[in-house]
Amino acid sequence: MKVLFFGTPLFAEIVLEGLLNSKHQVVGVVCQSDKPAGRGNKMVSPHITQIAKANNVPVFQFEKLLPHIEDFKNIDCDIFVTASYGKILPKSLLDIKLCINVHPSLLPKYRGATPIQNAILNGDVVTGVTVMKTEVGMDDGDIFLQEKFNISPEDDYTSLLPKLADLGTKLLLETLDKIENGTAKRTPQNAQDATFVKLLKKEDGLLDFSLSAESLVNKVRAFVEFPVACFKIGGEIIKVYKAKVATDDFAKQKLAEFEKNNFGTILCTKKRFLIKTGGGIFEILKCQAPNGKILDAAAFLNGYHFKSMAVDK
RNA sequence: CGCGAGGUAGAGCAGCUCGGAAGCUCGCCGGGCUCAUAACCCGGAGGUCACAGGUUCAAAUCCUGUCCUCGCAA
Numbered sequence: 001m002k003v004l005f006f007g008t009p010l011f012a013e014i015v016l017e018g019l020l021n022s023k024h025q026v027v028g029v030v031c032q033s034d035k036p037a038g039r040g041n042k043m044v045s046p047h048i049t050q051i052a053k054a055n056n057v058p059v060f061q062f063e064k065l066l067p068h069i070e071d072f073k074n075i076d077c078d079i080f081v082t083a084s085y086g087k088i089l090p091k092s093l094l095d096i097k098l099c100i101n102v103h104p105s106l107l108p109k110y111r112g113a114t115p116i117q118n119a120i121l122n123g124d125v126v127t128g129v130t131v132m133k134t135e136v137g138m139d140d141g142d143i144f145l146q147e148k149f150n151i152s153p154e155d156d157y158t159s160l161l162p163k164l165a166d167l168g169t170k171l172l173l174e175t176l177d178k179i180e181n182g183t184a185k186r187t188p189q190n191a192q193d194a195t196f197v198k199l200l201k202k203e204d205g206l207l208d209f210s211l212s213a214e215s216l217v218n219k220v221r222a223f224v225e226f227p228v229a230c231f232k233i234g235g236e237i238i239k240v241y242k243a244k245v246a247t248d249d250f251a252k253q254k255l256a257e258f259e260k261n262n263f264g265t266i267l268c269t270k271k272r273f274l275i276k277t278g279g280g281i282f283e284i285l286k287c288q289a290p291n292g293k294i295l296d297a298a299a300f301l302n303g304y305h306f307k308s309m310a311v312d313k
Numbered sequence: 314c315g316c317g318a319g320g321u322a323g324a325g326c327a328g329c330u331c332g333g334a335a336g337c338u339c340g341c342c343g344g345g346c347u348c349a350u351a352a353c354c355c356g357g358a359g360g361u362c363a364c365a366g367g368u369u370c371a372a373a374u375c376c377u378g379u380c381c382u383c384g385c386a387a
Binding site for chain 2: 035036037038039040041237239250268270271272288289290291292293294295296298299300301302303304305
């Protein structure tokens with residue numbers, strides 16, 4: 001089939017690559033417009049544009065889609081496919097052709113912008129990918145295909161996203177085949193079971209050490225790309241990129257030594273970075289001081305001068 | 314020219330204000346001690362202080378330029 005693809009970030013890139021390597025033909029890639037980014041605020045194109053250009057696929061970048069409805073009507077294609085495009089498509093656009101979407105969750109659970117992060121954040125063991133009809137409502141269209149996927153305790157957002165994107169690609173290709181030969185079936189979502197997840201904000205990353213160590217580790221895993229889990233000590237922000245719950249004897253012994261201290265107390269600074277929490281011991285494995293590089297805990301501790309032996313409240 | 318921080322031994326850092334013998338913590342190599350070690354003791358290797366100019370009797374340190382890295386903001 002001739003596909004017009006809508007998508008912008010990494011998840012969309014992976015699905016697009018899968019489409020390009022399939023028997024289906026991608027007639028164009030629609031992504032968000034260039035934005036100033038990085039030091040110097042230079043204008044940067046979404047990376048997906050390079051993939052499109054490398055495959056000689058035309059790229060369409062619009063600030064708003066609505067003024068370009070007539071242009072879309074003139075594009076020779078059979079179907080629209082969206083994958084993490086980043087904006088809601090107007091009804092007048094969805095009326096032109098059938099439009100299907102790849103969404104990395106078990107819909108109707110986790111409708112919205114950050115399904116992968118929230119699955120990890122909540123400590124889910126199972127998530128999945130859904131291919132459904134794109135509607136004006138947020139991720140509420142009829143489901144074509146859905147498949148579960150196990151989240152490993154070792155997975156963080158960075159490692160899980162490509163796995164779900166690969167699964168999404170597989171389901172998308174199956175759906176396209178079924179639509180093409182007329183065997184596709186749709187199942188409405190059960191709206192009563194729907195949950196919604198919002199865009200993440202900077203302040204969402206702040207770690208609250210009154211919570212359990214396990215939930216803090218989940219936040220680290222979920223937010224590793226953005227906004228990055230962090231805490232303050234002596235007024236300085238320390239970002240945490242990798243952490244675990246410490247349950248070994250050495251850690252337990254340290255916890256016993258500081259039995260009377262409040263949560264947020266740093267238990268050990270020799271070679272391991274342990275912090276007492278409201279439930280268990282939080283161990284930092286990779287972190288970053290302001291202006292510094294991301295370091296292993298041992299390297300970080302060699303040179304870092306603690307201004308306090310407890311995390312700021 | 315968006316704002317800011319930095320480049321010193323294999324790693325992480327101090328020293329720069331106020332120029333005058335290259336330091337700390339770890340790692341590495343060798344030896345010692347211990348029932349034991351994520352402990353301790355002794356010794357050792359390892360640096361063109363990012364690069365290029367300038368000032369000076371003397372520059373990691375002061376001045377100018379270049380390259381690279383990172384944080385913030387978007």
